[in-house]
Amino acid sequence: MEIVAFERGHFSSYSACGIPYWVGGDVPERDRLIARSPEEHRARDIDLRMRTEVVEIDVEGARVRARDVDSGVESWTSYDKLVIATGARPIRPSLSGVDAPGVHGVQTLDDGQALLDSLSATEGRRAVVVGAGYIGVEMAEALINRGYEVTVVNRGKEPMSTLDPDMGRLVHKAMEGLGIIMVNDSEVTGFRTGDDGRVGAVVTADAEYPADVVVLGIGVRPETELAKAAGLPLGDRGGLLTDLSMRVRGHENIWAGGDCVEVLDLVSGRERHIPLGTHANKHGQIIGANVGGGYATFPGVVGTAVSKVCDLEIARTGLREKDARRVGLQFETVTIESTSRAGYYPGSAPMTVKMLAERRTGRLLGVQIVGREGAGKRVDIAAVALTAGMTVEQMTSLDLGYAPPFSPVWDPILVAARKAVAAIRSSV
Amino acid sequence: MEIVAFERGHFSSYSACGIPYWVGGDVPERDRLIARSPEEHRARDIDLRMRTEVVEIDVEGARVRARDVDSGVESWTSYDKLVIATGARPIRPSLSGVDAPGVHGVQTLDDGQALLDSLSATEGRRAVVVGAGYIGVEMAEALINRGYEVTVVNRGKEPMSTLDPDMGRLVHKAMEGLGIIMVNDSEVTGFRTGDDGRVGAVVTADAEYPADVVVLGIGVRPETELAKAAGLPLGDRGGLLTDLSMRVRGHENIWAGGDCVEVLDLVSGRERHIPLGTHANKHGQIIGANVGGGYATFPGVVGTAVSKVCDLEIARTGLREKDARRVGLQFETVTIESTSRAGYYPGSAPMTVKMLAERRTGRLLGVQIVGREGAGKRVDIAAVALTAGMTVEQMTSLDLGYAPPFSPVWDPILVAARKAVAAIRSSV
Incomplete structure (x- = not known):
C-alpha cells in the first residue's frame, strides 16, 4: 500500500494525555511524550507530510486538497481509501480577552510549550483554571505542583461532571484540602487584561479572580468541519458516524476514528463523543486491519475513565444518574x-464507591470511585462486568484477587454490589 | 434462631492471611487481625463456646459431641441445622525433628505467637522457610523484613507452583534480588537438632541448611476428619462436597463452607480445594442467608489469587498450562x-503478563502476572472476563481505565489479549 498522511501541526504521534504531567514537571521533557x-x-x-493541512475532502472525486501551512501552496491528492483522524478541537468561548497572552488551552504539544513559556515569562504565581x-x-x-496559587472556576455544581454531583463533591473537598480554591456554579463572562495586554483576571458574574496565567479546560468538540463540508454523516454531538468496522456510514472507502468520531455506548445504546486516547488507539488498530484487508471491529465503549488530582x-x-434517566x-x-x-495493613486508604443498578433486573449500570492509591483502576472490574452485562447479584460472587496488601477480604466493588x-430487592 | 458455635482455639474470627504481616512487623499487634x-x-x-472441640458428628441423631479442651468434659448438643466450618490443617511432614522447638507452622494466631516468641528467644539470624x-x-x-538471613527450600522447579514455572522463575529471580537464598528442586528429609534439642538445620538429600528458626509453608489440607467419620461426602482433594447453596450433598440440614470444602472451578469444570479467605467469607454469607430461610448461591471460582514478596x-x-492439559x-x-x-510517567514499572487461550474458540483460560506496583490487582480484569466466558478477541476491545499515571494507553492485559x-489465529 502507498500511504500518504497529512498533519497540520509540528508533531506526529504523541500523548496529549501526558501534557498536564509535562507541564507539572512529572515528565521532564516534551519529547518523552x-x-x-x-x-x-x-x-x-x-x-508523512507535516505542516500540511487538508482543507477539503472531495468525496465524489476521491481526492483531498491539502495546503502547506507555511507556504500556502495547495495541491490535490487522490485516494483509494481515506482515513479521517482529525481529532478534537478545544472549546474556546467567544469572550472578551480570551485571546490575550496568558490564556492557554492544552490540547496539543504546541499548546503545552506555549503554556510553559508563558509560565516562565511571568513572575506572578496566581493561576486560574477554567473548567473542572x-x-x-x-x-x-500540575500548577499546584509548580508552586502556583490555583483557583478553579467551574460552571457545574461540583467538579468532575463526569461523576454524579455527590461523588464530585468528594473531589471538591479533596481539592480544597490540597490548597486549590474551588469556585463552583460560576460562569466565566470574560478575561480582564492589564496595561501590557496580558491577562490579569478571570471575570464571572459575581467576582473577579486575579490571574497571572489562565488555563482553559472546558472540553473539546469533534474536529469535523472538513467532514461536514464534504457531506459526511455527523451525529448529535458533531462527531463522524461510523459502522462497527469504523467505516464512515454510507461510504465504502472512508474510515474515521479517534476524537473526531462518536462511539456507541454499550450501556445506554446511544452514540456519545468520548475523546480518549484509549479509544483512539483501538480505532487506529481496527482501521488499519480493515483498510489492509483484514477484519476487526470496535463494538463500543462503556464509558470508563480514570484520573487523579495529586x-x-x-x-x-457506565452511566451516571442523569444518563440512566x-x-x-x-x-x-x-x-x-x-x-x-x-x-x-499499613497504607490502607479510604475509598468511596457508588454503584447504579437497574430496577428489577439488577443489571449493573455504572460505578464511580473516589479514593486514594488503588481506587482508580478498580473501576476496570466494573468495566468488564458492564461489558458482560452482569447483574449486581452475579457480581457479588466475583472471584477477585485478595491478600491483605491488596484489598479487604471483601473488595470494595463486592461490598457495593x-x-x-x-x-x-427492597425496591422490587 | 438459637445459635451455638464451637471453637477449639483461643480466637474466634481473625485474619489468618494477615499473620505473615504481623510476624514481619507491618501489622504492629496481634489483635489488629x-x-x-x-x-x-x-x-x-x-x-459461642471457646476452647471447645467438636469430636463427633452424629448425623443420624442430629447432634454433635463436644469436648472442653481444658477440662476434657464432653457433652452432646442437638441441632436442627448444622454448619461445618472446620477449615484446613497445615501439612506437617512426618520427618525426624519436625516437632523440635524452632520448627513452626503459621496457620493460626497461636502459631504466629509461638513463632514470634521463638524469634525473640534465639540470638541466631538464620531462618529457613520450607515451601515456596x-x-x-x-x-x-516477613523474615527478611525482620533482618534474618532467609533460605527458602522448595520441592518444585521454581517458587509459586500456582504459576507456570516460566512465571515462577521471575519470582525466583526477584527473591534472589532481595537477598533470599532460593533452593529449588529440593526435598526436605529431616531437621537436625542441636544439643539443646532446638532445631539447628534443615536437611535435604543434597545439603544441610543451618537454621535458627524454621517455618513450614508446605500447604494445607481440608480439616475433614470429623466429616469423614460422620460419613459425609468428600471429594478427591479431601474437602466436603456441597451443592450451589453450600449444603452438603445429600444432607438437607447440613451446610459447609470455607477451607474445609471443595469449590467448583468454573474454567475447568472440576472441583478444587482453594483455601482462601475471600471464598470462605462468601461461603459464610451464603450459608447464613440459606440457613436463615433466604436464598443465595456460590456459583464457583475462577482461581484468582494475589500475593507479594516485598x-x-x-x-x-484461571488455569495454568498443566491444569488446562x-x-x-x-x-x-x-x-x-x-x-x-x-x-x-514516573514510577512506571515493568510487568510480565502470561495469557492462555483455548485453541479455535479463543476463550480466555488463564492469566498470570508478575510485576511491581499495580501488577497484582490487574488480574481482576481477567477474573471477570473468565467469569463471563469472554474470548481474547472480545477482550481486546475492553474499555479499561486509562490515564498516564495508571496505565499505558494499551493496558498490559489488552496487549496480552x-x-x-x-x-x-495462526494456530487455526
Missing part, C-alpha cells in the same frame, strides 16, 4: 465506604 | 512485557 517521530513514520514507508473536568483537575494539579484517584464507568432506565443507587487494603443487591 | 472477639459474637446472641507457595514467599518477606506483586487466575483443553500461550503506567488473538 512523542511516541513516533515523523522520521520514524517515514522509515516505515509512510509518506479531567483537563481542569489535572492542570490544577494522590486522589477518580474513576467512573435520559434513556428511560429506572435504577437504584448505593454508596459505600471501604478501604484499598485490609484495614490492619452486595449493597446494590439489597437495594434492588 | 481479630475481626470479632468472642464477646462481640456473644453480644449478637451467639452462644503463598505462605512460603510471604514468610520469606515490592514484587504476583497474581494468577489435565482437562483436555488445547491452548495457546503468550507472554508480554509491559508497564504499570505510561512509559514516560492482542498477542493471544494473533496466536489463536
